[in-house]
Amino acid sequence: MAEKASGSRMAALLEQREQLTEMLQEKPYDFVLYLRRAVVYTDMAYPDLAIGDAYRALLLSHELGYKYVDYYERVYETIRVYSLMADFDGVPEVLRNVVQEQTLAALDSELDLGDKPQPKKRRQPGDDFSSDDGFNSDIDAALVAEDCGLKLPVMSTFSAVLRRPWQGDDLHFPLCKKWAFIAKIRSYQIMSLNLLLCGCLGSARSQSESGLKDDPDNRELLQIKELIDTAGRQRLRQKCGNGSVYNPASLPDRGFVRREVYPWNTYEPDRCSPASLAALNLQLSIVAPKCEVRVLRLPVLATQEPTEDVVVPATRWQLGVFAKEPIAAGKLVLREFSILTASSRYEAAICHACKSDISGTNDATGVNNSSVESRISCRYCSAVYCSEECHRRALDTYHDYVCEEDGFDYLAKDPWRPRDAADDELYLLLLSRVLAMSYHQGRHMLELKEVKYLWGDFVPVAINAQEAISSNDLSPYSPEVVAMAAAGANPPAAWSLPFSFADSIVAPLNFMESMKIDMYKFLVKKDVWVLNTVFAKLRGTASARQSRQDGPPDVAAVHPLWSLVNHDCDPNVTWEWGARMVLRAREDRVQLAEDKAAGVIRPGGIAAGEEILSHYCDLALPVQLRREWARGSLGGTCMCLRCQNEAAVEQGDRKHSATNKADPACTCLCHK
Numbered sequence: 001m002a003e004k005a006s007g008s009r010m011a012a013l014l015e016q017r018e019q020l021t022e023m024l025q026e027k028p029y030d031f032v033l034y035l036r037r038a039v040v041y042t043d044m045a046y047p048d049l050a051i052g053d054a055y056r057a058l059l060l061s062h063e064l065g066y067k068y069v070d071y072y073e074r075v076y077e078t079i080r081v082y083s084l085m086a087d088f089d090g091v092p093e094v095l096r097n098v099v100q101e102q103t104l105a106a107l108d109s110e111l112d113l114g115d116k117p118q119p120k121k122r123r124q125p126g127d128d129f130s131s132d133d134g135f136n137s138d139i140d141a142a143l144v145a146e147d148c149g150l151k152l153p154v155m156s157t158f159s160a161v162l163r164r165p166w167q168g169d170d171l172h173f174p175l176c177k178k179w180a181f182i183a184k185i186r187s188y189q190i191m192s193l194n195l196l197l198c199g200c201l202g203s204a205r206s207q208s209e210s211g212l213k214d215d216p217d218n219r220e221l222l223q224i225k226e227l228i229d230t231a232g233r234q235r236l237r238q239k240c241g242n243g244s245v246y247n248p249a250s251l252p253d254r255g256f257v258r259r260e261v262y263p264w265n266t267y268e269p270d271r272c273s274p275a276s277l278a279a280l281n282l283q284l285s286i287v288a289p290k291c292e293v294r295v296l297r298l299p300v301l302a303t304q305e306p307t308e309d310v311v312v313p314a315t316r317w318q319l320g321v322f323a324k325e326p327i328a329a330g331k332l333v334l335r336e337f338s339i340l341t342a343s344s345r346y347e348a349a350i351c352h353a354c355k356s357d358i359s360g361t362n363d364a365t366g367v368n369n370s371s372v373e374s375r376i377s378c379r380y381c382s383a384v385y386c387s388e389e390c391h392r393r394a395l396d397t398y399h400d401y402v403c404e405e406d407g408f409d410y411l412a413k414d415p416w417r418p419r420d421a422a423d424d425e426l427y428l429l430l431l432s433r434v435l436a437m438s439y440h441q442g443r444h445m446l447e448l449k450e451v452k453y454l455w456g457d458f459v460p461v462a463i464n465a466q467e468a469i470s471s472n473d474l475s476p477y478s479p480e481v482v483a484m485a486a487a488g489a490n491p492p493a494a495w496s497l498p499f500s501f502a503d504s505i506v507a508p509l510n511f512m513e514s515m516k517i518d519m520y521k522f523l524v525k526k527d528v529w530v531l532n533t534v535f536a537k538l539r540g541t542a543s544a545r546q547s548r549q550d551g552p553p554d555v556a557a558v559h560p561l562w563s564l565v566n567h568d569c570d571p572n573v574t575w576e577w578g579a580r581m582v583l584r585a586r587e588d589r590v591q592l593a594e595d596k597a598a599g600v601i602r603p604g605g606i607a608a609g610e611e612i613l614s615h616y617c618d619l620a621l622p623v624q625l626r627r628e629w630a631r632g633s634l635g636g637t638c639m640c641l642r643c644q645n646e647a648a649v650e651q652g653d654r655k656h657s658a659t660n661k662a663d664p665a666c667t668c669l670c671h672k
């Protein structure tokens with residue numbers, strides 16, 4: 001019964017989300033609509049999406065404060081419609097009971113709004129409005145009224161008013177400013193609460209403080225701030241034990257959100273369908289003519305170390321690459337170029353497109369990209385390419401929108417970013433390339449061929465939803481939120497996509513601004529959920545390179561076809577990534593312990609029908625370290641045969657792998 005109720009509640013929320021999204025397509029500068037959708041997202045337990053909407057509402061509400069900024073007129077034109085409706089008590093619900101009375105009273109007197117916030121003249125049927133302000137657009141009054149849920153007593157008069165031209169500031173401007181102020185406080189409330197729910201305590205606290213500067217006694221903001229401090233103290237106790245001194249300035253700021261195919265995502269293909277396989281095999285036939293993509297079952301890897309109690313893990317359908325014909329030892333298996341690349345280096349000694357080194361050193365893959373003569377510089381910006389081919393590909397696929405925007409590449413590069421967050425910087429830079437490609441090519445980000453079929457390691461919606469914070473009552477008093485704060489604001493364990501306010505919300509908008517994209521219009525269809533989906537795919541497939549021996553990785557790329565190759569600690573290919581990703585059949589296989597004992601060297605080469613297996617970690621490491629290293633890319637503990645055997649030996653329990661009973665239907669790596 002309860003399940004049924006929650007199902008219909010979710011269906012209703014999905015419906016509301018759908019309607020609001022459609023309305024936003026008509027009116028992308030309407031902060032009231034963003035706030036309404038943020039509330040719906042909060043209630044659906046998608047805190048990151050709520051933050052994205054509330055942040056845009058905040059930015060738009062700021063626009064009304066500064067007359068000469070980019071979107072001022074468009075925001076005013078939209079919000080003015082609501083203020084016209086104040087005549088009919090049409091205060092948007094999402095802006096009611098937000099700000100403390102004394103703050104509102106001060107604001108009213110500052111804006112000269114008097115006791116009752118309304119335009120000075122109340123319209124009546126039959127009034128002559130010729131001297132009154134009107135409205136400059138052909139907005140359909142009926143549509144506006146419907147959006148706002150208004151019953152208009154004088155519909156025809158109202159329509160006439162809307163259609164009148166207006167010149168500059170008018171009677172409604174103070175009221176619009178007042179609503180912008182309320183929207184700002186509402187945005188801070190929604191952002192701080194939802195940042196808390198994602199586990200981003202630092203940003204949550206600073207947003208609540210920003211709101212409190214404008215409305216110092218705001219009850220909701222004070223409560224949220226208290227919850228953040230409760231969570232902060234709890235986290236500190238967990239990490240450093242009792243007695244540590246709580247310092248809000250050093251609150252953690254990286255959280256987790258859902259990693260899923262959102263219920264409304266119609267872009268995600270069925271990767272295992274015949275149509276997807278045909279599309280992928282067509283692409284693969286060019287870069288790896290001796291191979292094909294097939295569907296196989298792989299184990300869902302547990303994050304915890306396997307123990308005696310670990311039963312055979314559940315499996316799921318995934319993709320892998322297989323040899324169609326024998327490939328001799330040392331021979332080429334795959335050679336793939338990628339334009340989806342990123343570099344956090346500041347120097348120009350790297351190709352802007354493929355990220356190969358053009359400093360004059362030799363390339364391990366045999367491509368002569370270091371030749372000074374072959375380098376090409378963009379005539380209008382500082383980009384340098386290793387070859388005419390790379391230059392042409394850049395012009396064809398992404399360059400226009402970042403050209404002359406030398407600041408663009410620097411937006412995600414933060415010299416003060418901690419070393420252990422180097423990966424985040426690279427993922428952000430990869431996302432910026434996806435944005436540039438999408439805009440340049442006029443294609444949805446999720447439909448780019450480099451993105452569409454990528455593995456995203458998505459968790460079924462039902463698993464995320466089960467653990468979600470259900471809140472009929474959106475106030476911070478909701479018992480779920482309080483309990484979560486008391487537990488240190490750790491998002492549910494199933495939520496595995498790293499999230500931060502700076503990287504997931506602010507930085508992508510900065511990219512768009514730098515590319516001179518109208519972020520409001522652009523984001524209506526390519527919203528935060530799209531950015532999250534791209535992030536999940538990038539995190540599931542990108543490979544990174546270190547430029548200096550001791551440095552963190554500073555170059556990354558997604559090679560969409562190479563990324564279909566699965567991992568094994570006893571791989572049958574070697575890989576090199578210079579200008580291209582190159583896989584070759586191994587000359588000889590890794591010497592396992594038993595090979596060493598028997599003095600055997602197993603020859604390389606791949607048989608027809610054999611799966612191509614690469615490695616995501618340093619093969620020379622002992623099993624525990626290998627598992628540790630590969631955990632991020634595998635999503636759990638590696639269960640390949642080599643790992644299982646070596647772990648069993650390490651535990652002095654050689655029986656482990658033998659007693660691990662295989663599912664006869666399973667063709668996964670652990671049961672070979």
Ligand SMILES: C[S@@+](CC[C@H](N)C(=O)[O-])C[C@H]1O[C@@H](n2cnc3c(N)ncnc32)[C@H](O)[C@@H]1O
Pocket residue numbers: 298299300301318319320454455457540541563564565566567568633634635639640669
């Ligand atoms: C880069 S993708 C490899 C291709 C992927 N199977 C696909 O369908 O596109 C990496 C993901 O494949 C899966 N994977 C790769 N090697 C695996 C292995 N040895 N055992 C289990 N899963 C593996 C993991 O889910 C991992 O997160």
